[in-house]
Amino acid sequence: MSASSAMPDWRVEKIRPQGVPQPEEWHPAGSGSFNNVGHQTWSSSRVAWCKATISPKPAAPPPVSYDEVVQGLSQVVRTYELPGRMRLEDVVEVFNDIWECEQGF
Structure with missing residues (x-):
């Protein structure tokens, strides 16, 4: 196998972690536009992180001498x-x- 030949499919699947978008998801062939999956993932993560979480305020400590x-x-x-x-x-x-x-x- 020469250096210019493509990597076998079985090897690509082992290397690519799960949840990582496939190339056709971020740059569909022939569509002409770039779909920024990284920005979409960041935006959805940021929205989830910025949600207000209401936690009870701890009670004041009792007075000490x-x-x-x-x-x-x-x-x-x-x-x-x-x-x-x-x-x-x-x-x-x-x-x-x-x-x-x-x-x-």
Whole structure:
């Protein structure tokens, strides 16, 4: 078989993954126009991806004792674990207060 001869059909089928459009789908013989299958696939995937999904907003974490957290975090040995989930604003406030105390403000 010479290099210019076509690849056998059985080999083309093994190489081409499933779901990939056949050449006649994207450029039908004699039609004169190009059918951009890649753009169509991208557009349909984008529409599916952009659909609004409504998920419930997680409940706010329960309040934790401010004094307990400050005392635990300001220890020399850093093995303290927070008592539970905390809002970011609360954690930032606690660390700012600890930092101010250490700086002597």
